[in-house]
Amino acid sequence: MSHLPQSQPVPDADHDTDVVIVGGGMVGGVLAQALALDGWRVEVVEQRAPGGSSSFDRRLTAVADAGWQYMDTLGLVDQALAAAAEAIREVRVFDRGHFGLTRITAGSAGVEALGYVMPNRELGERLEALLKQPPAGQASIRYHRPARYLSHDTDESGVSVQIASGAQGGTQPTWLRARLMVAADGADSPVRERAGLSVHRRQYDQVATVATAMPARPHQGVAFECFTTGGPLAVLPAADGRVSLVWVARRDEAGRIAELDEAGFARAVDSAFGHRLGGFSAISPRAQYPLSLVTAGEAVADRLVVLGNAAHALHPVAGQGFNLCLRDIRDLTRVLRADRGAGVDPGAPDRLTQYQSLRQADYRRTIGLTDGLVRGFSLDLPLLGHLRGATLSLFDGVVPLKNRLVRATRGIA
Numbered sequence: 001m002s003h004l005p006q007s008q009p010v011p012d013a014d015h016d017t018d019v020v021i022v023g024g025g026m027v028g029g030v031l032a033q034a035l036a037l038d039g040w041r042v043e044v045v046e047q048r049a050p051g052g053s054s055s056f057d058r059r060l061t062a063v064a065d066a067g068w069q070y071m072d073t074l075g076l077v078d079q080a081l082a083a084a085a086e087a088i089r090e091v092r093v094f095d096r097g098h099f100g101l102t103r104i105t106a107g108s109a110g111v112e113a114l115g116y117v118m119p120n121r122e123l124g125e126r127l128e129a130l131l132k133q134p135p136a137g138q139a140s141i142r143y144h145r146p147a148r149y150l151s152h153d154t155d156e157s158g159v160s161v162q163i164a165s166g167a168q169g170g171t172q173p174t175w176l177r178a179r180l181m182v183a184a185d186g187a188d189s190p191v192r193e194r195a196g197l198s199v200h201r202r203q204y205d206q207v208a209t210v211a212t213a214m215p216a217r218p219h220q221g222v223a224f225e226c227f228t229t230g231g232p233l234a235v236l237p238a239a240d241g242r243v244s245l246v247w248v249a250r251r252d253e254a255g256r257i258a259e260l261d262e263a264g265f266a267r268a269v270d271s272a273f274g275h276r277l278g279g280f281s282a283i284s285p286r287a288q289y290p291l292s293l294v295t296a297g298e299a300v301a302d303r304l305v306v307l308g309n310a311a312h313a314l315h316p317v318a319g320q321g322f323n324l325c326l327r328d329i330r331d332l333t334r335v336l337r338a339d340r341g342a343g344v345d346p347g348a349p350d351r352l353t354q355y356q357s358l359r360q361a362d363y364r365r366t367i368g369l370t371d372g373l374v375r376g377f378s379l380d381l382p383l384l385g386h387l388r389g390a391t392l393s394l395f396d397g398v399v400p401l402k403n404r405l406v407r408a409t410r411g412i413a
């Protein structure tokens with residue numbers, strides 16, 4: 001674990017709590033709810049106004065069945081979120097331009113749905129409602145927003161976190177005091193930087209274009225993952241008969257995609273997809289995300305856990321990012337909850353070390369698989385294309401292998 005150099009003495013804190021979470025996006029918000037259900041006192045620091053986190057934009061997220069069930073146990077899947085989400089009944093993976101298709105159905109996996117595709121905004125609204133009115137008996141969640149994290153200092157018994165509240169960070173900086181701090185402040189995490197943790201970055205030279213559309217033929221709950229030479233194209237079933245498009249292309253190509261008008265975009269995406277749903281119309285406004293792999297060298301430091309995009313921001317090819325975060329949250333809360341008696345310290349070094357070792361195998365597997373898929377399926381070599389097609393066909397005949405690929409390919413792990 002890293003040790004911060006002792007800086008100026010920290011003034012008395014305005015609040016004293018168990019856990020301070022920096023970042024109120026999808027991960028910070030879900031963690032706050034999970035910790036509060038376990039009875040921890042939680043304070044969240046989010047620099048944007050309510051609902052304004054970058055997490056809660058127009059994107060839709062594919063959540064594996066296990067992750068969805070976990071969200072349900074946290075009270076997140078209310079009627080509105082369930083109605084806004086669409087079940088994935090089947091996943092089909094194919095390599096555009098070559099033979100080779102592999103598929104898995106919910107029936108063959110023995111589940112009702114392989115996962116669910118939910119609009120991020122709806123999750124944001126659900127979290128907002130829970131924060132405003134926590135269920136009776138649940139420990140408090142205190143939100144500071146808009147409020148910006150400025151710095152922190154760690155000592156033997158806790159961590160002091162300096163924040164500036166107000167739209168422009170306008171008010172006098174204040175200090176929060178906690179026994180554990182969680183950095184859920186995104187891929188460029190200021191907390192991770194301040195803690196001096198190393199970070200590994202790889203630019204993919206790819207950009208994801210994201211939109212929703214109405215397909216000409218019903219999607220029937222099928223999630224398609226189509227590997228094209230430029231990058232993968234995911235067409236995911238969404239509510240009201242629509243589909244969510246996540247189209248990854250090389251940077252220059254993505255620039256051209258951004259300039260297409262609605263009809264031109266609909267034609268281009270249909271052609272890349274091999275006309276499988278008979279075309280697309282009613283395209284929503286598009287958003288673009290430059291893609292890179294960002295991983296923190298350590299998931300924990302003194303009285304600090306690094307979570308979400310701050311710990312691992314992945315390529316969306318396999319829909320793994322948020323699913324991995326949900327498993328992080330589940331394991332972190334379990335470790336903090338274990339043998340919990342009065343006065344148990346959630347930031348005790350042995351707990352944090354235990355959490356870090358618990359997560360290592362999943363990190364290696366998930367990050368390695370995502371990165372491997374990006375590199376293996378993005379290379380535009382004629383022979384490799386046939387090999388990929390053949391591999392997908394082979395997968396289709398070898399059930400355990402196929403299940404592993406397909407489960408991984410939409411975060412169904």
Ligand SMILES: Cc1cc2nc3c(=O)[nH]c(=O)nc-3n(C[C@H](O)[C@H](O)[C@H](O)COP(=O)(O)OP(=O)(O)OC[C@H]3O[C@@H](n4cnc5c(N)ncnc54)[C@H](O)[C@@H]3O)c2cc1C
Nearest residue numbers: 023025026027047053055062149185186308309321322323
């Ligand atoms: C195109 C795309 C598609 C995806 N699809 C899927 C999918 O289908 N399935 C899946 O599992 N995953 C998917 N993901 C991954 C998923 O979006 C991420 O795992 C998730 O957004 C991580 O959320 P986060 O809360 O960690 O980070 P962020 O969303 O980056 O939130 C960080 C928060 O910290 C706040 N913050 C930053 N600095 C400060 C500061 N100084 N003070 C206070 N607050 C601060 C920010 O305002 C922000 O609200 C996808 C990602 C992309 C890019």
